[in-house]
Amino acid sequence: MKNGKITIHDISKALGIDSSTVSRALNDSPRVSKKTKEIILNKAKEVGYQRNSLASNLRTNKTHTIAVVLPRVSRYFFATVIAGIEETAYEAGYNVIICQSLDNLNREKKIISTLISNRVDGIIMSISMETTNYEHLQAYKKLGKPIVFFDRPCSLNNCSNININNFQSSFNATKHLILKGCKHIAYFSGSLDIELYRQRKNGYIAALNEHNIKVNEHYIFESNLSEEDGIKSAKKILQLKSIDGLYSSNDTAAISAMQYLKSKNIRIPEDIAVVGFNNDPISAIIEPSLTTINQPAFKIGKIASNLLVDQIENKTTNIKEQSKLLNSELIIRNSSKKV
């Protein structure tokens, strides 16, 4: 015991257990039995041992921390993905820290730089709307650490992507409106700079094509799909006079549009049938309840987390890409229940 500072070796000596076992126990390694861990932890507490985590992390090159980087925690979809990630990560012995990019590339860059400093073992990420070059992500990858992307596809080399089939989801939503008799279907799209929204637009067009309905570019409204965007686009829909169906690429815009249309005495679904995307909790509660697409958000989180932990623990210089495409589900409610 030098300078009053208790070390692992002091605990080792006091218990007659070799110091590597003591170290493993203090790092909560699964290689040490629960009973031995208990004895070591009790002794450590008794003698007032203070673990120098930073030094320990520098040695093992592991922090048992993973980071989730995404646009905004307040969106139901993202919050549910986080829940799935945390459940799996926690079971595997990893702590989770969350960072919001607010869809701002500069902020995302600062976050990645912080995560490099904090030496997180891996990142699960939905990139910002502004992220078109991946230099900052490459810097993290160069450390030999894995990134798993979800929601918004990212083509960074040797990274896994967990996504839903956006084309098929959109195709199903549009087809549902067509089968309900809609012939003039408006579509609310997110920014077409983003791969995900291009895929969804293609699904919408493919469904129209399959049913020999001419695609009308005036029926497609590109925006950030905010509440205000929903109202703005709804106003334009009314001016068109012909619209009898609306498919929106998120529930937020679908719901604000519905509220606006109702205030103008448009009947839903009789005059205009509506389908949203995301299955936000509010979609089941508003009147009429909103037909929407449910993404398996919790499952996406679990799969992403499992994959990341796998890649962290079987660390290779070249992490194999293991992408997954999941199915979504159309939930039919009253907003599209035309007879």
Added chain:
Amino acid sequence: MKNGKITIHDISKALGIDSSTVSRALNDSPRVSKKTKEIILNKAKEVGYQRNSLASNLRTNKTHTIAVVLPRVSRYFFATVIAGIEETAYEAGYNVIICQSLDNLNREKKIISTLISNRVDGIIMSISMETTNYEHLQAYKKLGKPIVFFDRPCSLNNCSNININNFQSSFNATKHLILKGCKHIAYFSGSLDIELYRQRKNGYIAALNEHNIKVNEHYIFESNLSEEDGIKSAKKILQLKSIDGLYSSNDTAAISAMQYLKSKNIRIPEDIAVVGFNNDPISAIIEPSLTTINQPAFKIGKIASNLLVDQIENKTTNIKEQSKLLNSELIIRNSSKKV
């Protein structure tokens, strides 16, 4: 340039700028002009300088990272507080990482231990429902680093608390129902182990007392205020037959109770008037729209963040407690509009 590794001194030599200025520029210090920073950063990029943040952090003992620890990011109130924190912190040059305790004390302990390892400069925190001893928080405080609490009061020494006036908010909500003619007001409370819910219950009781209405313990329903809890308590309300007003300590339980009561042909507000708490976005959208209490969540975040950064930057061994009590606002909507 030893071993091909570029150092701050190489950049200093190449530009003829002293190395402490180079170091400050690379740390984005406000003490270096924007123009000088630009010159230095460009040169650093040009020569391929890789900053060793970890070593740099060890030297300066600062990471310019603050952490937000709270029960669950998916709740609107917490998500809005985070937005306020991030806006202020980002402007002050701090990155924000977020961790969820899921109202679990063990998880909260692991988080604090991770944050100690990650050497975050300060913590903004709403403690878990299970947190009744503060040993783990004391460990962080011992490092001479500040914690600012919000939402759920915490009596840890020398820590600031940013809260709303829960007693007064509850008093106002209850009084509103009384003035609308309600005489038998049910109250949905959160766990009374928690200071915040005790304060709110006291506000409810004080309003009844002021109007000479006898407090009936059977009218008080303690739960976790989940959706299911709201339905369970609503069932019990119906059995009582006398209830003509309902005040719920969150919107989630108020709304699920309203949905249940409506399904049993109870008219709101005519038969039972309802007031919630939190002003979740959904409260304005459901029918009838819900009278509720709006907390200044964004402002709470900004104040907490400002206070924390202040305490980080004027670091003293004894951080002075600077608690604040904010006012809330009763938002009157249709669920309590009795004539």
